[in-house]
Amino acid sequence: MTDATTDAHAVTVSADVATAAAGDPALYSRDPRYIPRVAAVHDMCGYGKCSLTAAIPILSAAGCDVCPVPTALFSAHTKYDVFTFHDTTGILPGYLDAWKAEHVDLDGVYSGFLGSPEQVAIIRRLYREYPRALRFVDPVMGDGGELYPTYTPELCEAMRALVDGADVLMPNLTEAAILAGRDYAGGDLDDRAVNGLLDALLGMGARHVVLKGVDRGDGLIRNYVADAAGGAAGRRELAHEKLSYMIQGTGDAFASALCGAVMAGRGLAESARIAGEFVRHAMGNTRNQPRFEERGLSFELNLGELTGLVG
């Protein structure tokens, strides 16, 4: 892995990904006249923008037909002190039976926050019934070494089953450690530790991994892209400016923008670059909103960055 060079704000990359398309092949071959259909298996939050309320507009802006598979209904995301939670596991088998009866077809299955361990079986059913669909897995479980409040050890264990065969696995460092069965080692991992986590996840059967959120205290956030087929030479480090405040929902927006860029026919490293920039710009706009610390990422003014990706 080559070190990123820094400039003040923009993304820096360890290779010129924009011009090195040969080293950053598309995972999806996009016909600009065709609108790919992506099932978004996430929760719905009534307030606090994240999960489905991020996935639907962001993927739509990137030119996808988004079909929600709601894994839970929350009054607000789990960073609020008060929220209601309704697990929708019981309705999902009938929901997918009805899709099957109507011959719905899918080009992608993009999963995130789950409501119960049984929902992993629902995702695996989607994989079986739509074997052509690209599998995007955001293994949402926790952050900063802590699990989210509705996540049990059983749900984390079930989540591990989604690693094998994932076309794009997008964990943060907490989630990568849980999936790989390692202790969380903080956010400032060196290259060797990053490579160790990437190797572990690729060894568990992921085809590509985007490891998010390495923070070495130098003002940058680093995301890493690795490819099971490409070996060490195929790894990319993408670094961009770290803003000094935190916003909820950045992980969901990043994963949705990355998924949209891949479905628009971009390479994975280029897609990770686009997603990181999209989140960084939207964080700037979120800062101008009331109660910005808790409202979720306000990306409404940034969707135009994604509408031009196709064609």
Ligand SMILES: Nc1ncnc2c1ncn2[C@@H]1O[C@H](COP(=O)(O)OP(=O)(O)O)[C@@H](O)[C@H]1O
């Ligand atoms: N403070 C920040 N400044 C700039 N970019 C950020 C910041 N927080 C998150 N991002 C971008 O969004 C990506 C995903 O955010 P993160 O919150 O780490 O995901 P998760 O919710 O999965 O932990 C990061 O890898 C980074 O590219």
Ligand SMILES: Cc1ncc(COP(=O)(O)O)c(N)n1
């Ligand atoms: C109900 C719910 N859904 C999703 C998230 C993840 O948010 P993030 O994108 O910050 O990981 C959350 N905290 N709560």
